[in-house]
Amino acid sequence: MLIIFVRAILLYILIIFSMRFMGKRQIGELQPGELVMTIMISNMAALPIEDTNIPMLTGAVPILALVCFEILLSCITLKNKRLRETISGSPVIIVEDGVVKQEELHKLRFSIDDLMEGLRSKDVFDLQEVHYAIVETNGTLSVLKKFAAQNTTAEMLDLQGEDNAPPLVVISDGRLIKDNLDRYGIKESWVRSTLHKKYLQVSDVFLMTVDKNNNYYIVNKAEYAPANKEEGL
Amino acid sequence: MKRMVWSIAIITVIIGASVFGIFNLIHVSDEMLELTSSAQKAVDDEDIKKAEELTEQLSSFWDQQHRTLILYVRHNDVDEISKYLSELKQLLEHGNYSEYSSRISHVELLLQHLLDSEIPTIQNIL
Numbered sequence: 001m002l003i004i005f006v007r008a009i010l011l012y013i014l015i016i017f018s019m020r021f022m023g024k025r026q027i028g029e030l031q032p033g034e035l036v037m038t039i040m041i042s043n044m045a046a047l048p049i050e051d052t053n054i055p056m057l058t059g060a061v062p063i064l065a066l067v068c069f070e071i072l073l074s075c076i077t078l079k080n081k082r083l084r085e086t087i088s089g090s091p092v093i094i095v096e097d098g099v100v101k102q103e104e105l106h107k108l109r110f111s112i113d114d115l116m117e118g119l120r121s122k123d124v125f126d127l128q129e130v131h132y133a134i135v136e137t138n139g140t141l142s143v144l145k146k147f148a149a150q151n152t153t154a155e156m157l158d159l160q161g162e163d164n165a166p167p168l169v170v171i172s173d174g175r176l177i178k179d180n181l182d183r184y185g186i187k188e189s190w191v192r193s194t195l196h197k198k199y200l201q202v203s204d205v206f207l208m209t210v211d212k213n214n215n216y217y218i219v220n221k222a223e224y225a226p227a228n229k230e231e232g233l
Numbered sequence: 234m235k236r237m238v239w240s241i242a243i244i245t246v247i248i249g250a251s252v253f254g255i256f257n258l259i260h261v262s263d264e265m266l267e268l269t270s271s272a273q274k275a276v277d278d279e280d281i282k283k284a285e286e287l288t289e290q291l292s293s294f295w296d297q298q299h300r301t302l303i304l305y306v307r308h309n310d311v312d313e314i315s316k317y318l319s320e321l322k323q324l325l326e327h328g329n330y331s332e333y334s335s336r337i338s339h340v341e342l343l344l345q346h347l348l349d350s351e352i353p354t355i356q357n358i359l
Contacts, residue, residue, distance in 0.1 A: 053308040068240035
């Protein structure tokens with residue numbers, strides 16, 4: 001049983017490394033080839049765990065081989081559009097200029113129910129609001145609404161404003177994240193003095209975020225009272 | 234680009250290790266078959282002392298080699314050969330030469346099967 005335990009841990013580490021090596025996104029956005037790869041890797045990893053007569057290399061080698069092959073293929077398809085279309089397919093327009101393209105729906109075997117479900121997942125409940133709808137290569141639906149149905153933007157209302165960079169986490173679970181401090185040119189001494197004014201230390205803080213304008217937000221660790229959001233000096 | 238280079242490197246290592254494994258298996262198999270053949274001939278010539286020496290050589294050679302083999306060959310196949318080899322010495326000591334010959338034949342068959350299973354042929358791949 002100990003052998004199975006050790007093999008399971010080793011193969012788990014190998015799979016984590018493989019997925020990181022491939023640079024995968026979440027499962028919902030995988031291309032068909034990538035989804036096949038993920039399923040195959042999980043099956044191959046199970047073989048040496050289930051049967052200790054099989055050498056561990058029998059599980060590890062095909063996983064590594066497929067991962068490397070996938071990377072090579074993705075590098076080649078990056079440069080070769082035709083190969084990319086052969087492997088991943090092309091996006092298909094199913095609503096164009098407000099008109100449902102029934103022939104394309106039929107080719108995709110996309111039923112009316114699939115179409116309406118896809119639209120609802122994009123917060124569109126009325127087909128008349130749709131200007132363009134495209135089925136992507138990973139099966140998701142992208143929707144462009146007609147102008148009248150689009151959400152209001154600041155530009156439409158002629159509002160002026162600034163583009164602000166998002167706040168970054170500078171303290172996470174009591175530890176300073178120096179990379180993020182450097183990114184916005186924030187000094188560690190400023191962070192410590194800000195915390196000091198609130199009678200806090202870095203180790204007392206669960207979460208602290210700071211933006212480029214030194215606006216900060218602090219969440220204390222559970223045993224302390226919550227801090228208020230303030231503008232930095 | 235970096236990932237592509239690493240991928241090519243890993244694939245090269247895998248292919249290299251696989252080829253090494255096959256060559257190692259061929260070497261072990263050839264060596265074992267030579268020893269089994271000599272041991273069988275010694276028994277046929279009723280030179281039992283020589284047969285015992287060769288059997289001892291066979292077992293000790295297998296003990297050294299099988300630790301490497303189990304890294305990439307199914308353990309069942311390797312264990313089967315170990316099982317038969319372990320019986321040979323006792324069979325010679327008890328004068329059971331026909332059984333000894335039968336075991337030697339089994340070992341040779343298993344070695345050949347091991348080799349046939351590992352070499353990439355159309356039959357193995359399909």
